[in-house]
Amino acid sequence: AVQLARYLGAEVFATASPSKWAAVRELGVEASHIASSRTTEFEELFREVSGGGGVDVVLDSLAGEFVDAxxxxxxxxxxxxxxxxxxxxxxGEVGRRHGVAYQAFDLLQQDPGVIGAMLSSLTELFARGVLQPLPVACWDVRRAVDAFRFLSQARHIGKVVLTVPAAVGRRPAAASKGTV
Known part of the structure; x- marks a missing residue:
């Protein structure tokens, strides 16, 4: 989202846990535009940095008082x-109380044709080097409990992936034809 917003020319404000701020800065977000996702102090900080006006678009995945802020x-x-x-x-209630357009986004409720078009556009941007892949942390599927614990503690940056090791000493016939 940060890469796309910057590509489109948006001024980006971001929240993240302080241990991840360096990664956010590496995406080109100014230090004055980064705040902690662990407190609601971002509201005051971003309002001040924006000259009191606030922001035009919020992409949210928080809850409770963080959504209110x-x-x-x-x-x-x-x-x-x-x-x-x-x-x-x-x-409707959000619109009446805050004067903003509110949309709860669920990827699974989107038209598959629209998703395909979005993926094609993203593929082109990756191919041109406009977008860079997120970091990936791979965990052997036999360590899934550890991987989910790591994920739940928000210690990761990017994506967490479970991998399935190849069979030791033998290769199933189906494996040679693709993913098993």
Whole structure:
């Protein structure tokens, strides 16, 4: 999202746990535009940095008081896209209270043709070097419990992937034809 927003010319504000700030700066986000995702202090900080106006678009995956702070930070007439699943609000109520367009986004509810077109566009941007892949941390599937613990503690940057080791000493016939 940060890479796409910067590609489109947006001024990006980002929250992350402090241990991940260096990774956010590496994406080109100014230090003054980064705040902790562990407190709601980002609301005051970003309002100050934005000259009191707040922001036009929020891409959210937080919950509770963090959503409330983000909604207050969104300028009237702005857009709030909720990607989280734990605190989905009523769009009409959000519009009345905050004057913003609220959309809870669920990838599984999107038209497959639209998803295909988006993936094609993204593939082109990756091929041109406009977008860079996120870091990937691979965990052997036999360590899935450890991988999920690592993920739940938000210690990762990028994606966490479970890998399946090849059979030792033998190779099933089906494996030679693709993924098993």
């Amino acid at each position: 983000s909604l207050r930070l969104t300028r009237p007439g702005g857009r709030f896209v909720e990607m989280g699943k734990t605190d989905i609000r009523d769009a």
